Each structure stands twice: as structure tokens, then as C-alpha cells.
Amino acid sequence: MKHNYIYAGIAALLLAACGNQTAKAPADHETASQNDFQKQLQTQLLDAKAGDVITIPEGTFYFDRSLSLTVDGVTIRGAGHKKSILSFKNQIAGAEGLLVTASDFTIENLAIEDTKGDALKINEGKNITIRGVRTEWTGGPDVNNGAYGIYPVQTQNVLIEDSIAIGASDAGIYVGQSQNIIMRRNRAEFNVAGMEVENSINADVYNNVATNNTGGILVFNLPNLEQRGYKTRVHNNEVIANNLKNFAHKGAIVASVPAGTGIIISANDQVEIFNNIIKNNKTSNIVVSSYFSIGSMNEKGIKASFDPYPEGIYIHDNIFEGGGNAPAPLEMKALKLAMFGIGGALPDILWDGYINAELPKNTKRLCVQNGAAKVINVDGPGGYKKPSIDQSAYDCTLPVMDEVTF
């Protein structure tokens, strides 16, 4: 009979358990959403509808996590890049400050500061406008700064204008794997790469200022990606004294950019560089390079379909001044000394000399119509042993390209 009491007891206990008893849990409190503005802004981004304008008031606002927007047709507008500041210096999570995966997006007149990763990333989207935005790491150049300031990737019809990028440990303004790009009236300073167009088609880069970066303006093609880049115009820019010591982590593609490079083209095709003022870039005012000079070429990790050679590069009507007088890479330093002496300088255009021998003889790889400016072929394939300054090979023209409109 004892058993019966036990069962009755269990039933009674269970009945009691039907009441409102709750298990006590140790008290841990959410600590990080004390910033009401963070919650408010992220809620606005979640609730946004096409046509909405989200206004960022004047002031500095702190965030400890990434913001994200996934709704098409939204505008985020501040009161000016010196007045409306989104600071991520307390960030604990998220690979960017603001991540946008949406089309018909405009962001203007605000600043994004001190993110742990990228400042503004836009991953896939059409009709993107970035205007009057400043991205900055306020502690100055540092290997631990985030990689990219303004970073649209896999976008179409992207306009970046009147914006400022400072302190990125990779590229200040970086447009990757995109189509139809206008970058104008921007300023990039104290980044490893000031502005970069990577694996993109139809880019127009003009009226920008790139100064005090390691490399000023880059037009690159990288391997293994689905889209190969071609057709970029770089014109009417001021590319001045990009002599900052390279502070990128080794392995990052821009870690291969020598300090003191004005404009660098790597493995890209159909690039027209004209009407720029390019001066006082100590390694070289313009570098035309194959992917071989990046140093990552290998037979296991690079698709065989990748074209590592630049072709169709047309340089004309630029104003060159100074530069080439103190190249950073040891080989270039030695080469400069041997060919041009202590007080001399490398010519304005430095070509690494790798060519695709399978192409027809009359292939126009590099054409230069730029007055007295000269090209030096540094003989990369031959270990820099037989550099040449014969200009006849570059005395050609290529069709000028149309401006990009959309």
C-alpha cells in the first residue's frame, strides 16, 4: 500500500506544479543596448519602406553592433559629414558599421567612424548613391584599422561623389565586382589604397583627390572571381604625393603596392588615364603591372582562365611632376640608382614587362601620348636585369572611351 501513497504524492506535486511557479534563473542583464539611439535607428532600418528617408540628426552617436538595411528604396541622410557622426569605436560585433543589401539606396551627408571592419559595405544592389559621406579611422593609419571605408561590391549603377575616406587599412573607396560606376569629387587620404576599382566594368573615376596614401588610385583584376574587369577611365584627378608607408597586413592584395605609387593598374584591360595631375609619387607616378608582380601566382589556387596581363592601357595628356625619385622596392631602388643616378628619378610610367606571348604581335598593350613622359620596362620576367627605356613600343593610340552614364 505504501506505493499508493507515493503515486498520490506525485500527483499532488504535479498538481501543485500547475500553479505559477517558475524556476529561478541567475540574473544577467542585457548591458549593451543602453544606447537608445542604436535601437531606434536599427528599428527604423528594419521597418523602412521604399521611399522612406531616415534622418540622422546632428551629434555623435555610438554603436556597439553593426547596423543593417535590407529594404529597397531607402535614403539615409545626415546633416553633414562633420555634424552627423556614427561612431563604432565601442563596437563588439559585426564586420562592418553599416551593411546594406538593397537597391535604390542613397546615403548622404554623414560620417561613419572607427568601425572594427569595413565602414560602409553594400553587397549586391542596383542604383546606389553615396554622397557626402566620410568614413574615417580617427587614430590615423594603423594595421588594425578596418579594411574598407566605402565598399560597394557586386553592385550596378553606383555613384560615389563628394565623399571622404581616411585611414582604411586596405582601400578608402573600393568598388568591387560591379558595373557602371561613377566616382567623382571624392578625397582619399592616409589609406593604403586611396581609391580602387576591382574586377569592375565601366568605371569613370574623375575630379577626385588622392593624396598621402600608399597608392593613390588602383585599377585591379583579381583571379577566381566570376566577373573580369575592363573599361575604366581615370581622368581629371589630382594624384599627389602618395608616399605613405604601406601599413596593410601582408597577404592583402594592396600589401603589394609600393609606397609612393600614384596610379597602379594590375591585370586590368582597357584603362584610359588622361588629364590627371600626377605628381611627387616617389616610387612611380604610374605603375602598369601584371598579376605576377603581386607575388601570389601559383598553379593550385588560381584558375587557369585568369588573365594576369594588362592590355589596352592608354595614357595621355596627363601633367606629371616629380616622382620616381625614391622608389620603395629594393629592386627599383637599385635600378634607379644604376640607370639614373643618386639625384635622378625613374620615368613617370613604370611597366613590369610581363606579356602574354600568345597574343598577336600588333596587340596594343600600353599606348602613351603624353609629351615628354617616358615608360620604363623594368623587366620583371627577367628579374629586373634588363630594364629598357625604348619608347617606340608605346607610340600608339587607342580609341577614347565614352563617359559612364546611367
Add this chain to the structure above:
Amino acid sequence: MIEQSRVGLVKKAMVMLVLATLAACSKPTQTITPYMSENPNNLSAWGIVAAKDGRLDLGNNAIPYDLNTPLFTDAAHKLRVLWIPPGKAADYREGEALDFPVGTVIAKTFYYPKDHTGTLLRTHDYGSDFAGTGLNLAKVRLIETRILVHRETGWAALPYIWNDEQSDAVLERTGGAMKLSLQKQDGAAQDFVYVVPNANQCAGCHAINTTTRAIQPIGLAPRHLNKNYIDNTFAENQLDHLHRLGVMNGFDSAKTAPRNANWRDESEPLDKRARAYLDINCGHCHNPRGAADTSALYLDRPEHNYPRGNSGLCKPPVAAGQGTGGHSYDIVPGDTEHSILIYRMASTNPGVMMPELGRSTVDEDGLALIARWINAMPGDCNASP
């Protein structure tokens, strides 16, 4: 004899009373409501999981499931629950998540086991978590429950954060962050900030195609589900179970369905274990249509042999920035010290670490597995020409 049978009858009656009492307890809150447009403020409104009587119970007809190899989320334990509306069924799809009918609700509850003092434990032992098919709230600390609901407009993701009393969870669409301390197996305390993603960040993983941006379940794909549920609760394979319940059509047999390895099972081949780990932890972004297709590194689908330039072997990074850690290639065979993959898995810096979201600590066991896998690879990445 007579006395014995009388005892037996009383015993039976008492057992019935206990069962009836249990049923009376659990019924009222356990009906599941799929909210097709509204986002209820309290998790309890859904009924898919409900805290009461010291347990976190499953709603009526909710099916618990788990995965061969799960996503690492700061060593949190997870109770995964699926509910398909009565009379409806999912369609089997081999290479991706099952095609669930509108109205389907999935709940994933993140929690930590705790000892008698309330100290949270970092362990992969689920042994003391359960009370029936639910959780024993005296033994676990509930953190958050993420709801995925299949609406007419597509899947929606909603994060709920549990209150301190463990009585209910509240919708926090902007996510959250909370300081936690875990006791590691060596006894050391590990303090960290547990981060609950915001609703958009849910899509950051669950939109495994960034062109369509459509959210879908990740774990509910045949290769992840092809196993028996924890401790063989149902004594049959989860896929066969769904099929037998009549909630999955177009299915033959678990025996012919794809199956990822259990990454902790030392008896499975190292390559399969490593690829299963990378699949569930990285493949939702690192796939040919995912958010990380910008990198050309694809880590999903262990059965795929991605070609040179996509598998990571000797592949230079694209836009890794400071994430390279000073290394030139994603994977250098036999050389974990120079493999970017290892560097980023071992980091907790938000600008460096991979995955980008979902953890604040390092998965040391996962890291060790991937390191073993890389160390076992022959050859090198010597540059040419």
C-alpha cells in the same frame, strides 16, 4: 494473489491520475499559432515552445530535431523544433532545405546547461538538459529563441530574448547583447558578450542566395537531418520519421539521402568531418550564390569538389583586408600557421573573425579539427613562375 491484483489496480489508477494531471498541466498553452503577418511580442503566443512547471515544453505536434554537425554559437546548446500546419507537408529537396508549406514554424532555442549553483557550463554534453522532449529549466539557462515562420511573402526571422525568470521571451527585433560567464571544462571561467542578431542579421545567414535575398531554413536540409534524434528518442532516422508522420513528401529513404558527417565522430573520415563543419559554419555565405561569393571561396556542400581557385587551397584572398593576418593564402596545405582560414577562425576581432556573426568566442574544438584537416594535406603553395 488477490491482494496483489488489487494493489495493481490501485497502482494503475494512480498512474492514470499522474498522466491525467500531466495532460491537464500541459494542454492550455501548447496549441501552436502560426502568425502570418503580426509579430507577437511574446514568444509564448506562438506556443511552439512554452515554459511552465519548470520545463520548456514543445507545442502540440511540434517535432524536435537536431543536426549531424551544428553551427557553433559560443557553445550554446540548441533545442530545435519544427511545426508543420495540420494536413500539410514539406517537399523533399536533396541539395537544399526541404520545401516547407506556408504556415510552417521553426523555433531554435539557445541555452546553456547550468550546475546547481547556477553557473553556466561550456560543454557539449546534453545529458542533463532534458525533461521529456523539452528542457529541464532547473538545469538550463535559456538565452534566446529564434523563430522562422513561412508566410505568404516568404520566411520571416524573429529573435526573442528570454527573461531572467525563464517564464517567457520577448521579441527584440534589433537583437541584443548580454554579458555571460561560462565555466569551461577545465574549470576556468570564460567571460564574454553573447550577441543576439537583429532581424536583418538573421537574413545575413538565412538568405543563402544574396541575389534573391530570400530567407530559408539552413539546418533543415537532408544532409544535416540524416541521423537519429538525440539519444535515439524516436528510434528512427529523422528523415524517415518526418516521412512516416506524413509531413514530408517525395522522399524515398534516409539510406539513399545525402548525409553529412558528425564532426565529433572520430570514426568518420577526417575530410568528411572537416567539410561538414565548414558546410554548416561557413557554407551559408561561402557558396556560389551567397553573401561571400565576393571572395570566390566556397565551403558548402561536402559532396562538392570545388575547382581550383574556389576550394581555398592556395587561393589568394580577394578583399580580406586585415583578415589575412599577414598570410597569402586561404589554405596552405600542411601549414596551419600560414592559412588565413585558421587565422580568422581563431580570432574574436569583429573585423577579422569568421564567421562574421554568431560568436564572440573561439570554437577551440572546431579549430582543432580544421587544423588537423589542413595539416593532413600534402604539398605546398610555392609560387610560380
